[in-house]
Amino acid sequence: MELNKFLPYQLSVLSNKVSAGIAKYYRQQYNISVSQWRVLALLSDKGNQTAKELTIKSQMDKVRVSRTMKSLEERNFISQQACQKDKRARRYKLTKEGDALINEVKPKAIAFEKRLLETLSTNQVEELQNCLQALNSQVDKITEEI
Amino acid sequence: MELNKFLPYQLSVLSNKVSAGIAKYYRQQYNISVSQWRVLALLSDKGNQTAKELTIKSQMDKVRVSRTMKSLEERNFISQQACQKDKRARRYKLTKEGDALINEVKPKAIAFEKRLLETLSTNQVEELQNCLQALNSQVDKITEEI
């Protein structure tokens, strides 16, 4: 078996390169991590979410989300508000600063993705999306069996 | 922008899930890490390689490779031999134990990959390979510009 031809290896190498590449756009310029970017992007799509909701949508574990919320709040990019239904939770939203930040970073992230995808045809992009989605479901199915 | 539709995010989530899933096969059963698996697989394909060569082929950084070599040697899965051309380097190969291990783990890794891919058609698999390869070259191209 050649490691090169092994899908888990290929995915890992590509994903790491892409993450590292795109992280440059927001780490070096704005000093935010991938975790922070994910949370900001999610809150930018929809505000007033709890850590639990963000944990699910970001696919990160709750420890990581908890730390990310703390750091984003310290840097004044998000604010919290008591959650009337559940006193354990809080609802977070972007501050004006957080909104400004995400609106500056987002176009760069989108441009990076666009440059990445311009090597593929429209059909290939669509087919790739289908494959990734199918693989995602499949890996869930496989791992929950174990 | 929806995070869900963002390729770097999709790749990261899928890659992490796949890595975590497959790692179970060899972590829980044989207590070897992904780094160790990669080196063993590479040495199984071709013995007498230096850390430098393995660094390139495994796409891991040299610190990680250095530590992986040390741990594999401590557990007696690989052995080293002085390198006549360059006294800084050594050539590594699998021991009998290392060979036995990789030959036990490899079929499981291949079976995992096969199960993963069985959700895709032959054409899709081929197209996916093309896309991953193209994206790989593209990300190299993009990041070396920066």
Added chain:
DNA sequence: ATAAAATAGTTTCACTTGAAACTAAAAATA
């Protein structure tokens, strides 16, 4: 209503990580 189980989120702890500094050897240059 009360006890038990589950859940949201945080903290602790032991482990992993990679950048930077380092050592030793090789290659390039003067």
Added chain:
DNA sequence: TATTTTTAGTTTCAAGTGAAACTATTTTAT
């Protein structure tokens, strides 16, 4: 040849990581 630069590999250090234990609250079951 002597000096400088580069390279192979290791160590150090500071930061990041997640499993497990924890607190506080909510839900479920009795």
